[in-house]
Amino acid sequence: MSARGAVNQSPPPRRVSLMATCLCDAFFDDVAQATVEVLEHLGCEVAFPEDQTCCAQPAFNAGEWDSARRVARHTLGVFRGDDAVVVPSGSCARMVDHGALLLFENEPDRPEVEGLAQRTWELCDFIVRGLGVTRWPGRLKARVAFHRSCHSRGTRYAESALALLRSIDGVEVVPFGEGEQCCGFGGTFSVGFPHISRAMGTLKIDHVLAVKPDLLVSADSSCLMHIGGLADRLGREMQRQHVAVVLRDALKSSGTAA
Amino acid sequence: MSTNADRHPPDAVDRFAAAQGDDRRAAVRLGSKAGHEKRTEILFRDYADPDELRRLAGAIKQHALDHLDVYLPRAEAQLRAHGAQVHFAADAVEARDHVLAILRARGALGVVKSKSMVTEEIELGPFLARHGIESIETDLGEFIVQIDDDHPSHIVKPIIHKNRREIANSLERHGLGPYDDTPEVITRRARAFLRNKYLSADAGITGANFVSAESGRLVLVTNEGNSRFCLAATGCHIALVGIEKIVPRDRDLGVLLNVLARSATGQQLSVYTEFLRGPRAPGQVDGPEEMHVIFLDNGRTGVLASEYREILRCIRCGACLNVCPVYRQASGHAYRGVYSGPVGAVLSPLLAGSDFATLSDLPKASSLCGACNEVCPVDIPIPDLLLRLRDRAQRAGTTSVSADATPTVPPGAMTAWAEVATRPWAWKGALATGGLMNHLPQALRPKPLRVWGQNHVQAPWRGGAFRKWLAQRRRA
Numbered sequence: 001m002s003a004r005g006a007v008n009q010s011p012p013p014r015r016v017s018l019m020a021t022c023l024c025d026a027f028f029d030d031v032a033q034a035t036v037e038v039l040e041h042l043g044c045e046v047a048f049p050e051d052q053t054c055c056a057q058p059a060f061n062a063g064e065w066d067s068a069r070r071v072a073r074h075t076l077g078v079f080r081g082d083d084a085v086v087v088p089s090g091s092c093a094r095m096v097d098h099g100a101l102l103l104f105e106n107e108p109d110r111p112e113v114e115g116l117a118q119r120t121w122e123l124c125d126f127i128v129r130g131l132g133v134t135r136w137p138g139r140l141k142a143r144v145a146f147h148r149s150c151h152s153r154g155t156r157y158a159e160s161a162l163a164l165l166r167s168i169d170g171v172e173v174v175p176f177g178e179g180e181q182c183c184g185f186g187g188t189f190s191v192g193f194p195h196i197s198r199a200m201g202t203l204k205i206d207h208v209l210a211v212k213p214d215l216l217v218s219a220d221s222s223c224l225m226h227i228g229g230l231a232d233r234l235g236r237e238m239q240r241q242h243v244a245v246v247l248r249d250a251l252k253s254s255g256t257a258a
Numbered sequence: 259m260s261t262n263a264d265r266h267p268p269d270a271v272d273r274f275a276a277a278q279g280d281d282r283r284a285a286v287r288l289g290s291k292a293g294h295e296k297r298t299e300i301l302f303r304d305y306a307d308p309d310e311l312r313r314l315a316g317a318i319k320q321h322a323l324d325h326l327d328v329y330l331p332r333a334e335a336q337l338r339a340h341g342a343q344v345h346f347a348a349d350a351v352e353a354r355d356h357v358l359a360i361l362r363a364r365g366a367l368g369v370v371k372s373k374s375m376v377t378e379e380i381e382l383g384p385f386l387a388r389h390g391i392e393s394i395e396t397d398l399g400e401f402i403v404q405i406d407d408d409h410p411s412h413i414v415k416p417i418i419h420k421n422r423r424e425i426a427n428s429l430e431r432h433g434l435g436p437y438d439d440t441p442e443v444i445t446r447r448a449r450a451f452l453r454n455k456y457l458s459a460d461a462g463i464t465g466a467n468f469v470s471a472e473s474g475r476l477v478l479v480t481n482e483g484n485s486r487f488c489l490a491a492t493g494c495h496i497a498l499v500g501i502e503k504i505v506p507r508d509r510d511l512g513v514l515l516n517v518l519a520r521s522a523t524g525q526q527l528s529v530y531t532e533f534l535r536g537p538r539a540p541g542q543v544d545g546p547e548e549m550h551v552i553f554l555d556n557g558r559t560g561v562l563a564s565e566y567r568e569i570l571r572c573i574r575c576g577a578c579l580n581v582c583p584v585y586r587q588a589s590g591h592a593y594r595g596v597y598s599g600p601v602g603a604v605l606s607p608l609l610a611g612s613d614f615a616t617l618s619d620l621p622k623a624s625s626l627c628g629a630c631n632e633v634c635p636v637d638i639p640i641p642d643l644l645l646r647l648r649d650r651a652q653r654a655g656t657t658s659v660s661a662d663a664t665p666t667v668p669p670g671a672m673t674a675w676a677e678v679a680t681r682p683w684a685w686k687g688a689l690a691t692g693g694l695m696n697h698l699p700q701a702l703r704p705k706p707l708r709v710w711g712q713n714h715v716q717a718p719w720r721g722g723a724f725r726k727w728l729a730q731r732r733r734a
Binding site: 029074178 | 268269271272273275276291581583584587588621622623624625626627628629631632642645646647648649650651652667672673675676678679680682685689692706709710712713714715716717718719720721722723724725727728
């Protein structure tokens with residue numbers, strides 16, 4: 001994505017709609033659960049619009065924009081209204097607040113697309129910049145390697161996630177080599193260009209494991225699915241966790257879970 | 259390298275990368291990584307806010323492009339006023355014909371060239387050779403490319419794909435002395451060979467990094483000083499310049515030269531920066547007695563009128579290649595064109611014109627990670643342009659065409675996916691039944707999942723589990 005998309009400036013509302021993402025719907029239910037628990041801990045009333053499916057990114061990235069617009073319009077309808085929309089994925093958030101603007105550049109319903117873009121937040125960004133919460137309770141004794149997903153470029157997503165992680169008692173965030181490099185997922189890229197994707201992923205795994213972290217954390221399930229699945233395939237042990245789960249588990253450790 | 263007339267499989271870049279030898283892969287990856295690190299270090303050392311500088315440089319270039327109808331004639335008038343002859347070439351054929359006519363008028367038999375991507379674009383060297391005119395590349399990297407009958411694989415570092423053993427072998431093959439891979443020896447031998455060529459050449463051919471509309475000054479940057487030799491020793495200077503090289507004012511060069519050298523080679527300024535706006539004036543001791551500037555369109559006005567126009571801001575620094583994880587794995591030759599890496603994936607299919615389809619797979623050779631935009635000294639939104647080109651390729655029906663091009667994501671898959679993703683009942687149904695995937699043997703899975711499964715242990719399908727949890731929780 002380009003460096004500058006819509007920067008969310010809306011005031012912090014306490015009623016939020018959860019965009020759970022298709023990956024959480026299909027594979028990573030614990031990440032969506034953790035997101036609900038984290039938001040409720042922060043005093044939010046979390047709505048889950050049942051008809052939600054996907055942000056449309058797979059077709060958008062594949063260049064199949066007619067299909068992408070159909071799905072994006074569906075999503076637009078599902079999240080109609082004024083609620084802030086919170087999504088535990090930088091990638092899906094950027095699809096809504098940047099990709100969709102490109103997708104609807106010449107479409108009559110572009111204003112609605114802009115409206116949704118304005119009130120959609122990546123989870124950690126919502127906590128830190130939306131709600132103004134910068135310290136996280138609980139304890140986790142762990143050396144954490146944080147993968148800055150590419151969709152955090154040009155946003156404050158990664159800084160927000162890092163601020164929260166660093167504030168947890170016992171967490172040490174350890175930097176690793178070539179941290180700004182992509183892990184090689186890229187959606188359909190990972191199956192369309194499997195050799196390059198694998199080489200990129202292997203390099204990421206090498207760098208992460210070189211600093212011997214207890215845990216690899218990211219704000220994107222998609223990167224973790226790729227890095228983790230590849231590490232498993234290569235027989236290289238790598239503990240990984242979505243940041244929402246880390247935050248939720250920290251709450252549990254401090255006895256403050258919702 | 260001309261665009262291949264054959265259509266390529268959608269994963270041609272991946273196949274190229276997979277077939278690449280370890281030496282080459284390491285040379286490209288480490289070379290580009292080092293280039294990126296030097297760039298980052300110097301930009302953040304020298305400037306409080308490099309991003310602000312990138313945006314300013316981008317705005318200058320965009321302004322010049324948006325008003326090219328004003329600035330190009332202004333540059334032309336200034337150049338003519340200072341004695342240069344100005345020509346316009348609509349395409350490669352016209353540009354080559356201009357060069358040949360100029361050289362024939364002078365009875366030229368040999369020319370020396372400094373590095374220029376535009377001359378690569380119009381395949382000038384081979385053209386001149388066919389017409390009996392020897393053309394010698396004087397940039398060391400380009401010289402190696404030439405004696406190897408190879409193609410540059412990087413905009414700034416043409417032989418980034420070669421290690422010094424290969425280079426030493428090339429020199430030996432070309433009769434420049436017995437094998438010796440000491441960098442100083444390689445350089446000295448090339449230098450000695452090139453000195454004689456400078457002295458016997460009839461004309462010097464260069465590109466241009468910028469042309470100021472205000473003064474007509476043509477700006478050339480090099481690190482080896484070879485463009486100065488090309489001009490000092492010959493009677494005629496021919497500069498081939500893409501029309502997008504125009505900048506409004508001399509003072510804009512202060513911004514652009516600073517970001518160019520830092521982005522390209524991690525230097526504050528390139529070693530040689532030349533400002534030229536005409537042939538040798540009366541009273542000047544040396545310099546060419548004739549100066550020709552050939553402004554080349556070759557598809558650029560078409561790009562200017564399109565939704566891809568920002569790509570014309572490009573100042574050919576190569577920073578997007580250096581940072582690109584796909585370029586690092588695949589190398590420049592994977593892109594089958596003069597321009598490689600992220601900028602090439604946008605520019606090559608566009609400049610191919612009616613042959614768009616032959617290169618329309620390139621925009622997909624990207625994970626859309628956005629690093630290219632983040633480092634671009636003129637802030638080109640490359641990922642957005644790649645996405646638009648994917649849409650264009652799809653609409654033009656140019657993807658998945660060659661015989662062995664079974665696309666990994668089959669045609670119709672996204673349409674089917676959209677059918678499900680716009681119908682909540684179908685979506686929930688799919689969540690419930692997708693669990694079958696957990697039990698399906700690898701061989702029976704659809705191709706995308708099979709390919710995924712080769713590289714990954716598949717995460718277990720837990721479709722609908724979150725919705726179930728939420729419903730139970732709400733009931734409790």
